[in-house]
Amino acid sequence: MSEDIKTRPINYLNCTFGDMHEGEQLNFVCLDTTCKEMGLICPVCRSQKHAKHKVIPLKIFLADISINVNGKQNQNSIDQLLTQLDQVRAKLLSSLKETVQKMVLQIKLLEDQINLSHKNTRQRLLEQNQTQMNFPQIFQQILNSQYKNVDQLKQDVRKIIDNVSQQQAGKIEIDFKPQRLFDQYQKASQESIAQFNQLLGQFKSSIYKISKPIEKFTLPLQAQNSTNYTFSSVLKSPSINIIEQKNAHQTTNQNSENRFILIEPQILESCKIGIKITNLSNFIGIGIAYKNVLLGKNMKFDHQNLGHGSYMISSNAHTWSHSKKEENMIQKSFTFTTGDIIIVEINLENKILKFTCKNKPNDNQATILTFDNPDNDDIHFCINMCSSGEKVEILDDLE
Structure with missing residues (x-):
């Protein structure tokens, strides 16, 4: 097969870049894994952009590949690998299910304990109140020796003891304070709620660590960025300037007007993008937006009302949602500032947005937002800049 390829003429296609590339054949392959244009190139491409890359002729590439394919085609039956893959998945899901059940x-058990503590505290409050109301009668009955039942007498005296204090040595005082009991219970409850919040943070951190090893296998293969994203010269507020397609600059201070710029092309499949905060003065939002909704609002950030057209996180740790009140104008994300790199991943199938800070992986957890399918609208990555001097840059290299 290899020898056949070496002697077989190949009908090379022409490069599509135009200009000096016009008529040049795509007869070389760039093998540099760090190159964003890795793959078929022409001689002019090789000279302009791939001079320092590992480049070999297409025919040699195919001949070498055929040798490897023929040598390994009998190794590891695909059926066996797929079976093993299913087994690994089943083991992962089994471990997850077992953990969830525990x-x-x-x-x-904690829920039962909360309900029981509430029941007991409620009963004690009622008993204290009843004892306080009955104390004069109990006191007189004891003084007048009216008790005939010893057990009842002991029980009533115990109720009195439960409501006395000895703040001064040798002096006993009645201390009916249901409010104090309630305050103690409320303080304990607040401590428990604080522990809940702490555990939630630890849980999110643990889930992130668990999912991290298989994260790169989660999104479809096409999500590994091959799209050349650029700032739109049309879908933007007039106060935002573009520099060399990859840099956007807010030139004036804004309230809610003139703050959006969209990134092209529109999102048609699961993918991700990297945005570097070149300069932050006040507020920068990053996420996705519905093109027609924003155009209908003249690119205004109508943030206080649902239906504003965007799903974002912002530098002040807030989230913004077009459709969900519980995720709109809520402080539930992480802060970011000048120099930070924000990675936005969109999963169209599951309608999930994931935000992470690339250069500070240990300082924050991923923020997850859910979004709805737009009605006859296009989805774009978007930037929202509030103040003069704020700048962002689209990064081609996400690794």
């Missing part, structure tokens, strides 16, 4: 059991 967590549910512990949560149920």
